[in-house]
Amino acid sequence: MKTHNLGFPRIGDNRELKHALESYWRGETSQTELLETGARLRKNNWGCQKRLNYVPVGDFSFYDHVLDTSWMLGNIPDRARETGGSPLDRYFRTARGQSAGDGKDNQIPAGEMTKWFDTNYHYIVPEFDSSTEFCLDAQSLLDQVQEAQKAGVRPKPVILGPVTYLFLGKAENFNKKTLLKKLLPEYARLVNLLAAQDVEWVQMDEPLLVMDLDNDWKHMVEQAYQALGSGSVKIMLATYFGSLEDNLGLALSLPIQALHVDAVRGKDQVADLIGRLPEHMDLSLGVIDGRNIWKTDLNALLDRLTPIHEQLGDRLWLAPSCSLLHVPVDLRIESELDTELLSWMAFARQKLVELDILANALNQGRKIVETELEENAKALKNRKKSTRIHNPDVQARLAQVDDTWGQRNQPYLERAKLHKEKLNLPLYPTTTIGSFPQTKEIRSLRLKFKKGKIGLGDYTTAIRDQLKNTIQFQEKTGLDVLVHGEAERNDMVEYFGEQLDGFAFSRYGWVQSYGSRCVKPPILFGDVSRLQPMTVMWIVYAQSLSDKPVKGMLTGPVTILNWSFVRDDQSRADTCRQVALAMRDEVLDLEKAGISIIQIDEAALREGLPLRKKQWDEYLNWAVGAFRITANGVKDDTQIHTHMCYSEFNDIIDAITRMDTDVITIEASRSNMEILNAFDETAYPNEIGPGVYDIHSPNVPTVDFIVTNMKEAAKRIPRERLWINPDCGLKTRAWPETKAALKNLVEAARVLRSAATA
Numbered sequence: 001m002k003t004h005n006l007g008f009p010r011i012g013d014n015r016e017l018k019h020a021l022e023s024y025w026r027g028e029t030s031q032t033e034l035l036e037t038g039a040r041l042r043k044n045n046w047g048c049q050k051r052l053n054y055v056p057v058g059d060f061s062f063y064d065h066v067l068d069t070s071w072m073l074g075n076i077p078d079r080a081r082e083t084g085g086s087p088l089d090r091y092f093r094t095a096r097g098q099s100a101g102d103g104k105d106n107q108i109p110a111g112e113m114t115k116w117f118d119t120n121y122h123y124i125v126p127e128f129d130s131s132t133e134f135c136l137d138a139q140s141l142l143d144q145v146q147e148a149q150k151a152g153v154r155p156k157p158v159i160l161g162p163v164t165y166l167f168l169g170k171a172e173n174f175n176k177k178t179l180l181k182k183l184l185p186e187y188a189r190l191v192n193l194l195a196a197q198d199v200e201w202v203q204m205d206e207p208l209l210v211m212d213l214d215n216d217w218k219h220m221v222e223q224a225y226q227a228l229g230s231g232s233v234k235i236m237l238a239t240y241f242g243s244l245e246d247n248l249g250l251a252l253s254l255p256i257q258a259l260h261v262d263a264v265r266g267k268d269q270v271a272d273l274i275g276r277l278p279e280h281m282d283l284s285l286g287v288i289d290g291r292n293i294w295k296t297d298l299n300a301l302l303d304r305l306t307p308i309h310e311q312l313g314d315r316l317w318l319a320p321s322c323s324l325l326h327v328p329v330d331l332r333i334e335s336e337l338d339t340e341l342l343s344w345m346a347f348a349r350q351k352l353v354e355l356d357i358l359a360n361a362l363n364q365g366r367k368i369v370e371t372e373l374e375e376n377a378k379a380l381k382n383r384k385k386s387t388r389i390h391n392p393d394v395q396a397r398l399a400q401v402d403d404t405w406g407q408r409n410q411p412y413l414e415r416a417k418l419h420k421e422k423l424n425l426p427l428y429p430t431t432t433i434g435s436f437p438q439t440k441e442i443r444s445l446r447l448k449f450k451k452g453k454i455g456l457g458d459y460t461t462a463i464r465d466q467l468k469n470t471i472q473f474q475e476k477t478g479l480d481v482l483v484h485g486e487a488e489r490n491d492m493v494e495y496f497g498e499q500l501d502g503f504a505f506s507r508y509g510w511v512q513s514y515g516s517r518c519v520k521p522p523i524l525f526g527d528v529s530r531l532q533p534m535t536v537m538w539i540v541y542a543q544s545l546s547d548k549p550v551k552g553m554l555t556g557p558v559t560i561l562n563w564s565f566v567r568d569d570q571s572r573a574d575t576c577r578q579v580a581l582a583m584r585d586e587v588l589d590l591e592k593a594g595i596s597i598i599q600i601d602e603a604a605l606r607e608g609l610p611l612r613k614k615q616w617d618e619y620l621n622w623a624v625g626a627f628r629i630t631a632n633g634v635k636d637d638t639q640i641h642t643h644m645c646y647s648e649f650n651d652i653i654d655a656i657t658r659m660d661t662d663v664i665t666i667e668a669s670r671s672n673m674e675i676l677n678a679f680d681e682t683a684y685p686n687e688i689g690p691g692v693y694d695i696h697s698p699n700v701p702t703v704d705f706i707v708t709n710m711k712e713a714a715k716r717i718p719r720e721r722l723w724i725n726p727d728c729g730l731k732t733r734a735w736p737e738t739k740a741a742l743k744n745l746v747e748a749a750r751v752l753r754s755a756a757t758a
């Protein structure tokens with residue numbers, strides 16, 4: 001039996017890649033230094049993988065592996081090709097619009113970024129059109145193969161397969177599928193070049209095979225591997241993030257030498273797969289969860305694997321389920337988590353140790369790793385019975401929840417009458433999404449408080465001052481529904497996670513999000529409950545400063561769930577419902593404190609959608625159900641808002657309608673309101689604020705732009721139900737443009753109102 005890995009985190013133990021990149025971009029270090037850091041990181045990574053039979057090469061990237069693939073294939077957008085500097089500088093410009101020392105003259109529009117399958121990693125979207133040509137330049141990969149060979153490991157190059165590469169790209173008014181025939185000769189050359197460098201196995205990633213594919217895509221997979229599979233190198237086709245399902249037959253019919261499958265998410269398909277595996281094909285089982293941070297149950301896994309090993313012998317390979325890119329690097333440097341929590345977890349390096357234990361047990365008998373297996377069993381047992389995980393009160397309360405918990409008393413139209421009476425808002429009410437600019441001052445304030453450099457009293461006073469400024473500014477500007485500005489929050493999930501029981505935060509648990517950006521997802525390890533009110537004090541203070549309504553501002557249960565590492569010992573649905581109950585308590589406390597509008601953000605509802613369409617309903621049912629538990633316990637005269645910062649609604653509009661919020665604010669400014677077609681009168685019965693200010697850009701929208709956009713909106717939705725607001729929170733913006741933009745927004749509302757009464 002053999003072991004291998006599909007990919008290792010690139011960022012380094014201490015985010016060395018981030019620091020090296022950012023200092024290069026600032027012009028503080030040379031390209032040589034950056035390249036050296038890259039080489040050092042690769043060497044380190046191979047070092048900690050050296051016990052594997054095959055080690056991934058080509059998984060390292062200075063920005064993104066999809067962009068690397070575009071570069072290797074010579075698919076470079078014209079706008080970057082014509083700029084100066086080294087190839088690496090042009091590469092960075094393609095990714096982020098600029099490179100080291102670039103002034104306005106060499107800046108170009110950055111490549112579009114989007115999420116890699118259902119992960120929180122973003123890739124640079126390949127661009128295709130009718131003039132796209134490919135021209136292989138594999139030097140960088142070949143060099144890395146040599147580097148790995150010198151480092152004494154057996155390299156298995158990792159290549160994004162041709163079909164998935166096309167699948168992930170964008171093409172306007174052009175059928176990108178036609179490019180396969182141009183692409184395949186380049187891939188064939190690549191495979192031959194690798195063979196000439198003594199490469200035995202190549203890993204071709206085709207994760208599109210875990211998705212619903214039409215016949216064209218299926219046929220393309222067949223065509224691609226007919227062309228590549230009989231070459232001079234053995235091909236392992238790698239699939240991950242789910243089960244092959246109806247694509248299994250296709251995968252098994254290909255002339256490839258090995259197939260890797262996700263045996264964590266696709267556990268149920270393994271038996272069938274083994275039954276149908278052709279003689280000539282090896283099978284790689286991804287048995288260690290590459291998407292979560294918990295220890296594997298090694299003993300249970302060995303029980304499962306032993307008969308498979310007996311049957312397949314050395315045709316069996318073991319690996320993590322997917323690249324380890326999606327988990328933090330090393331638990332050993334962690335200082336924030338206590339020893340009990342630590343003993344339940346495995347980050348990337350620890351996952352490789354688990355793999356090694358499995359391999360030793362299977363190849364040489366369990367005796368040889370007896371101690372390790374015992375320790376593993378002990379850790380799992382402790383976790384299972386820990387009182388920190390199981391909170392009988394939470395479970396008892398969850399058991400009481402029935403449908404009525406998620407229902408308002410009266411339908412929207414009746415509620416709207418009450419809101420009109422109570423809030424007395426003008427036509428086209430103006431509001432913002434929650435956060436105001438997070439200035440240096442605010443961030444340093446929070447940091448000082450966290451580090452104990454200022455006490456609670458001083459901190460509270462200072463934050464109150466910030467809230468006061470924000471409220472005064474909004475009053476002066478003439479907004480109708482105010483916000484407190486979120487100065488006390490670092491991050492919309494972390495802020496709540498830190499205060500809820502059942503969550504933990506690591507100090508170094510970084511995961512790459514895109515380029516040099518890393519995130520540190522909260523770890524949801526146990527039953528979730530609220531220990532005390534989390535926002536009431538701030539919101540009530542802000543409300544005390546104004547006669548206008550100030551919105552209570554919360555993050556919804558689905559978003560909290562989707563942006564955290566969550567427990568694997570109960571369903572995501574149950575975990576989400578627990579979070580929902582905790583947030584419901586906060587909603588009710590806000591209401592009790594006299595807050596009449598409460599916004600519950602579900603920024604990440606959409607990205608939690610399963611990769612397979614047939615699983616969408618199930619997800620949306622429990623996700624919407626959880627949201628409703630949080631939101632709908634209020635009285636009818638309380639107005640509930642939600643916010644979602646994306647614009648693709650067509651396919652989930654029913655679910656959004658079922659949330660039954662009184663008002664939804666969404667991103668819309670870039671699409672000139674076209675996306676509102678999804679929200680036509682019959683489809684969305686409640687109020688809606690289509691964003692008219694693109695907060696991702698420093699540009700200030702003009703009054704005219706806002707008026708025009710709102711008039712477009714009013715063609716689709718009755719104006720009595722329209723709100724005027726930005727696309728999303730203003731936290732990343734600076735004050736000058738924020739002031740100018742909101743002034744225009746209020747002015748636009750005035751123009752629209754007088755046009756309406758004229």
Ligand code: GLN
Pocket residue numbers: 433434435486492553601603643644645728729730731
């Ligand atoms: N209320 C949050 C804010 O304004 C919402 C952020 C988001 O949707 N990503 O920052």
Ligand code: ZN
Pocket residue numbers: 433603643644645646727728729
């Ligand atoms: Zn948003």
